[in-house]
Amino acid sequence: MNLFSIGINRTASVVGVLGLSAIAFMGSVESAKAVDIGKGSDYLHTPAGFSFFEFPGIGRVDFVGLPVGIGNTDTIIERQADCIFVNGSCTIPIELTLLSMKSVNPVDVGGSLFDVFVGLTPNTNSTGTMTINHEFPDNDTPAPEGTFTSDFTVFFDAVFQPINNGQQFTVSDSATLINSGSFWSHEPPPGAVLVRGIVGDQAANCHDPISPLCARGNLRDFFPVRTSHGKPGGDHTTDIATVPEPTTMLGLGIGLGFSTFLRKKYSRQGKKQAVS
DSSP states (O other): OOSSBOOOOOOOBOOOOOOOOOGGGGOSOOOOOOOEEOOEEEEEEOOTTTEEEEETTTEEEEEEEOOOSSTTOOEEEEEOSOBOOBTTEEEEEEEEEEEEEEESSOEEETTEEEEEEEEEOTTOOEEEEEEEEEOSOOOSSSSOSEEEEEEEEEEEEEEEEESSSSOOEEEEEEEEEEEEEEEEESSOOTTBOBOBOOTTOTTOSBOSSSOTTOOOSSEEOOEEOSEEEEETTEEEEEEEOBOSSOOOOOOHHHHHHHHHHHHHHHHHHTTOOBOO
16 A cells, blocks of 8 residues: 555656776776756665664564655655755755655554554655765766765654554654765666656756766766665665666657646645655
8 A cells, every 4th residue: 555655657768878887997086077966856766674763662663665656766855956066065955755665564563463654744844955075087877976975854654554453543753864975976877767857857867858878968967876864773775766677758748748747746735745
C-alpha cells in the first residue's frame, strides 16, 4: 500500500553512458575551472539494508523505499538555487519534497504486528542547505567531479498499520539529518531516471531535451552518488533512482508538459504528498 504518493506518472528516459571509471585516472585533486550547476531536483531511491529509525518505546525499524512512479523514485530533493562556484565551492538551499518508505519487516508493538509507512508531514517544509565542492576536472563521464555535504530537518509521519490485530496509529516527528560527504558528477550513471526540462526547470534533473550527457552549457547538471544522511538513532541512505528497462523520451513536449504538471501538482498540494 502506497500511503504517501504524489501520483507522478512520466515517461522517463534512460541513457547508455560510459560506466563509472576509476577515479585514479584523474590524477591529483587539482581544481579545474568549475562549470556552475543549475537548480533542479534529485530523483533518488532508498535501497534495503541501510536506512533505519529508532522510535522511542518501540525500537529500531529498518526501512526500504516505496516507489511512487518515476522508475524506483521514492525520494526527491530540490536544489532551489543555481550553484555558482566561488573558489570551487557554493552553498545552496535544498528541500526534501518527497519521501516514501515502508518497513522491511513487520514491527511488534505490544504483541501486535504492524507495517510502517513513512512520508513527509503535510503543510510543513523539510528544508536545509547543500555545499558543493568542485574538486576534479570535468570528464564527460559519470566519474565524480567533486564532493558535497548537506543537511536538512525532516518532518515526517510514520503510519503503523496493523497486519491482523491492533489499531492503526501515527507517530509524527522530526529529525535533523546530516551528510558529511558524498561524491557527485555532472553526468548521469547508466540507467538513471532522467526528468528532462529546459534550463531553470526546478522539476528536471536533466536540462537538455536530447543530449545523453544532459546540460552542456554554462549551467551543468548534478547527479549525486550514494549518499547517507544520518543522526544518532537514524539514517537515510539513497542512490540515484533507476528504471527497470530503457525507455525513450517522446520529445521535448512531453518533458515540458510533465514539468508544468509537476509544478501545478506541487502548488496545489503545498509540495507535499497526498495520503491515498
